[in-house]
Amino acid sequence: MPNRYAYYPGCSLEKNARAYHISTLYVAEKLGVALEEVPDWNCCGATEYFAIAALPAYALVARNLALAQGMDWNGGQRHLVAPCSACFLNLSKTDHYMADSPQLAAQVNEALAAGGLHYDPGAVFVHHLLDVIVDDVGYEKVQEMVTKPLFGLRVAPYYGCLVTRPDYKHIHNEPEHPFCLDDLLAALGATVIDYPVKTACCGGHMTQISEDTALELIRRLLKAAADYRADAIVALCPMCQLNLDGYQAQVNKHFGTDYHIPILYFTQVMGLAFGATPEEIGIGKEFVDARPVLNKIQEKPPEEGKKRRKKRRDKQALPMPELLRTHTGRK
Amino acid sequence: MALDPGIVPEGRRTFMQEVIAATPGGDPHLELCLQCGTCGGSCPSGPDMDHTPRQLFAMIAAGMREDVLKSNTPWFCVSCYYCVVRCPQEIHITDIMYTLKRMAIEEGYYRESSAAEAPDFSETFIDFVEHYGRSFELGLATRYHLKHHPLGMLKMAGMGLNMLIKGRMDLKPTRIEHLDQLQAILQKAKELEGKD
Numbered sequence: 001m002p003n004r005y006a007y008y009p010g011c012s013l014e015k016n017a018r019a020y021h022i023s024t025l026y027v028a029e030k031l032g033v034a035l036e037e038v039p040d041w042n043c044c045g046a047t048e049y050f051a052i053a054a055l056p057a058y059a060l061v062a063r064n065l066a067l068a069q070g071m072d073w074n075g076g077q078r079h080l081v082a083p084c085s086a087c088f089l090n091l092s093k094t095d096h097y098m099a100d101s102p103q104l105a106a107q108v109n110e111a112l113a114a115g116g117l118h119y120d121p122g123a124v125f126v127h128h129l130l131d132v133i134v135d136d137v138g139y140e141k142v143q144e145m146v147t148k149p150l151f152g153l154r155v156a157p158y159y160g161c162l163v164t165r166p167d168y169k170h171i172h173n174e175p176e177h178p179f180c181l182d183d184l185l186a187a188l189g190a191t192v193i194d195y196p197v198k199t200a201c202c203g204g205h206m207t208q209i210s211e212d213t214a215l216e217l218i219r220r221l222l223k224a225a226a227d228y229r230a231d232a233i234v235a236l237c238p239m240c241q242l243n244l245d246g247y248q249a250q251v252n253k254h255f256g257t258d259y260h261i262p263i264l265y266f267t268q269v270m271g272l273a274f275g276a277t278p279e280e281i282g283i284g285k286e287f288v289d290a291r292p293v294l295n296k297i298q299e300k301p302p303e304e305g306k307k308r309r310k311k312r313r314d315k316q317a318l319p320m321p322e323l324l325r326t327h328t329g330r331k
Numbered sequence: 332m333a334l335d336p337g338i339v340p341e342g343r344r345t346f347m348q349e350v351i352a353a354t355p356g357g358d359p360h361l362e363l364c365l366q367c368g369t370c371g372g373s374c375p376s377g378p379d380m381d382h383t384p385r386q387l388f389a390m391i392a393a394g395m396r397e398d399v400l401k402s403n404t405p406w407f408c409v410s411c412y413y414c415v416v417r418c419p420q421e422i423h424i425t426d427i428m429y430t431l432k433r434m435a436i437e438e439g440y441y442r443e444s445s446a447a448e449a450p451d452f453s454e455t456f457i458d459f460v461e462h463y464g465r466s467f468e469l470g471l472a473t474r475y476h477l478k479h480h481p482l483g484m485l486k487m488a489g490m491g492l493n494m495l496i497k498g499r500m501d502l503k504p505t506r507i508e509h510l511d512q513l514q515a516i517l518q519k520a521k522e523l524e525g526k527d
Contacts, residue, residue, distance in 0.1 A: 028464035048453040051432040059520035097356030114519035165412035175416040177466040201411035
């Protein structure tokens with residue numbers, strides 16, 4: 001694991017997703033992940049700046065990469081981590097396209113030079129917080145820190161879009177059916193449902209552009225979680241959390257449903273298993289109160305249902321393919 | 332004189348070439364579209380689009396500039412990248428949607444699409460970023476909705492109030508320390524793109 005990461009919280013974590021910020025710092029400290037905030041970072045432009053102007057949008061993101069490159073790294077490899085999926089995408093996309101297109105890199109650097117900055121494509125390795133936890137820290141280390149396993153808590157692992165897609169660095173290689181968050185939550189003792197819409201879209205900014213479109217996308221995510229009797233949905237992006245949590249009441253009104261599914265950040269769920277009090281990890285800031293479901297956490301693992309005796313298969317039958325359940329991460 | 336069918340006369344780019352040229356960051360592979368329809372079939376907001384991405388790409392190839400730039404399709408792209416990872420031709424579909432948004436704004440065609448307010452949302456968002464260096468949700472929501480959905484403000488106000496009570500929204504924007512540096516960078520980038 002790298003000694004240190006440049007930390008890019010992004011605008012959401014400053015306020016709307018404060019709970020994500022607080023719980024990230026809590027978990028990082030427990031796991032010995034050293035985070036140092038990028039000095040004077042600016043907004044990544046979210047999904048908006050690219051719609052207005054291309055080069056300024058890349059330059060906006062590149063200022064952050066240049067600032068991260070300029071931090072004191074003692075000659076070591078530079079790593080940057082963003083907990084927000086949209087920030088992660090914009091940072092890694094800008095780095096990737098600058099490396100891919102010398103013309104873009106030259107123009108972005110000409111713009112950066114107006115502010116006395118420079119960025120060398122590839123100089124900073126951009127991570128999402130999830131891959132730092134599962135690949136760099138690893139499940140074993142996480143498991144060692146668990147003091148209050150989440151026995152009996154049924155969780156839906158929700159990846160959303162941008163962590164596994166487009167995955168410029170081939171970290172996940174699982175654009176549609178990733179398992180790393182499933183495995184992480186299982187390591188915390190939780191019961192992880194096989195969430196069929198784990199990488200479906202929450203609608204992003206569509207709540208502002210076309211509410212009908214957005215509410216339908218949010219409804220699908222809530223319905224699947226309810227159908228699989230999940231106590232909570234575990235998210236890793238402030239946009240996903242806000243849409244599922246903040247618009248849940250509107251979904252209920254719009255469709256005549258009655259969902260009450262709390263949406264927690266994966267770092268909050270980790271914090272709970274590490275023995276944090278709800279306040280220490282920002283629980284209470286969500287619109288759909290998470291505290292009632294936390295009472296479902298039991299002292300002991302849930303008893304497994306009676307094992308049905310497997311019918312002996314006909315020796316003549318063809319073997320069935322096995323579902324590959326490995327996280328093929330960077331080692 | 333007969334035109335050489337393989338050569339586009341100088342100064343006359345096809346619409347497709349224009350779209351490709353306006354999409355920075357490596358080859359977007361747009362001309363490789365097979366019309367397989369995987370993109371539209373994967374699109375979460377496809378049912379609400381005027382044209383699926385596949386249709387839009389056929390229209391680009393046919394040079395239907397006006398229809399393409401009036402389509403609500405780019406504005407309904409949620410940037411989920413499902414089509415991008417599934418496209419057998421590795422077309423940078425999301426990036427092309429961003430390019431089409433920029434062209435639609437530049438040429439004013441977006442006003443005739445069913446998503447005519449969408450550019451203003453992006454522009455309002457960016458305006459705060461350019462003035463403070465950070466996004467500002469309260470300012471964005473109030474300015475955008477007052478302008479476009481004054482009657483819907485009441486509904487939004489409820490959510491906004493909840494955000495304030497939960498401590499999830501700031502009343503004032505946050506300004507970065509070296510705002511002048513950021514603005515100089517953005518100004519230079521706009522000049523280089525010929526859009527200052």
